[in-house]
Amino acid sequence: MKLILLTLLASILGAILYRMGGSDTYNTKFRDFGVPFVGAGLLALLGFNWWLILCYGLYFGSMTTYWKKKGTDATWFNWACVGLGFSLAFLPYSIATGHWVGFAIRTFLVTLLIPVWSQNENKAVLEELGRGFITTVTIPLLLI
8 A cells, every 4th residue: 555655646746747847837857857756766765776876867868858850749659769768767777676577567558658648638738747647657567
């Protein structure tokens, strides 16, 4: 129950930070720094490993791109690359811990769910909240 509550709270915070970084009111760094901090922080609380520092940096990098040319609309392929980037950021953790099954499951789910959500949700606020939630709520899968 504690794991579920902690994951839910972190996922809500991740969703809010992701949206804040995409709004005109806040700086994009809320997303770039905040979502990786929440995600890596959640995983650290569940099972700390020094490799999480590298994961944080990779996760930060994945937050800074939509894998497309500036001025063009993102397609399902771009969103799949976003999901894959969010997932591959935790490859060092899986290498260090041997949690390959969870890494594979999370990679599959995030790479699938991000484009499905992003292509089907037309409201920018909900779209961004959903991406932030998806990428964070799947973090505990890395322990499998």
